Amino acid sequence: MNLMLLKRFRNELIVLLATIFALYAFFYKNSTDDFVKSKEADIQSSISKINRVIELKKVWKSKTIVKKINVFKTIVSKSKLESFKRRGQKVIIKYKGLNIKELNSVVKQIMNNPFQIVKLKINQSAKERYRMELICKW
């Protein structure tokens, strides 16, 4: 009797199976789509974080920064360098009597290199003459 029922509703059964297959395939495609989107977002986030870490380390943990610190000793004449004290990864520099051009050179040097400016103090000591105190670390 069961076999007869199957035979009787054979068409419906075939269509039902085809529908189940199509639905399964539809959900498979959708779930794959969701999975891939989420996975892609994870990978993109991971890649951008890795790149960011590499970039940050390259900038703020540069091994050549020590060489660049020494530029502050020679950027102006020795007479204007009041003091230059280096303690580990920190430097304290004091200048006096800097003219505008020299002041700009020193500031430019600070701006273009990845030192962490702990303290920068510039005071006009006389007309077009400046004192500077710089503490930076890396």
Next chain:
Amino acid sequence: MGKSNKKILVHKDMQSLTTNENIDIIITPQFYTFLKEELGVKFAYQAKQIAPSLFDDYLDSSKEYQFFVYKCKEYWCFFAYDIDEISSFLEEKGVKKYQIGKIFFSQELSNSLDEAISLGDDTSLKSIDNIVTILPKRLMGVEYIYKDLDLKNISLNHGVSISSSFGSLIPLKQTIGMTILLTILGIIYIAEGNRIKGSISDDEQKEELLLSKNHKLSSSRIRESILAQYEPIDSVERVKRDTIEDISKLLSIKAHLKELNIDDKKISALIEADTATINQIIKNANKKNLITKKEGGKLVRVERVL
């Protein structure tokens, strides 16, 4: 060999049946109209296409007929039958629609009906000029001895398999169409799913390549830790540098820097200029979201909090 169904000869005077099994039926000319034609077509489907026009003058236009055709030697044998008439007749005789396996036509028995067989009290079945015909018994004569026909030993080749269409809500043609459509749709979805799955591999390769060059960063904790350490430094230092640049743009021949202080809380600059220039400085500083504060007639303080 597959199990074949029991064959039943279906005629108007037949007895009721009591069976739960599937049966094949052989219908007598009482249920079909037969034509034998010599046509210049090669294939059965071509012959079937012209079948309705051949029967034009022979059929009751109020009924809906199905057509069946097969090659019989040099001729084409055409049959027109009303499936509803047959099925409702069989229902009356105790056979459910879905029990019917195949429908055969008694024309196929023509070689076995050289002598008539009895179909009840009034009618008989006999082959006349190779055409199976219903004959009234009164024409045969009282003395005529009717043959017994054992259907078990007769092989029939041309049956219509329509059992699946009988009890089904969905006709066979629609079943085939829908199944093909749904299967194609399913295959497309699966192919699309696999294609999408494959598209991720490029990104995975990029990530792997990046990590192979920086294997220390393979742990997300390490990455987060480095980011937590350097991100604040990077953002604060960028603000400091941007602010120095903004302040330097406020300076000119008429505006001199008196002092500049940077610590971990704020950046502050004191600029000296005449009144007109100070107003211009304030205007420009405000555009860059710097805080300004006049300190006396010729001094203005420009600040940004870190």
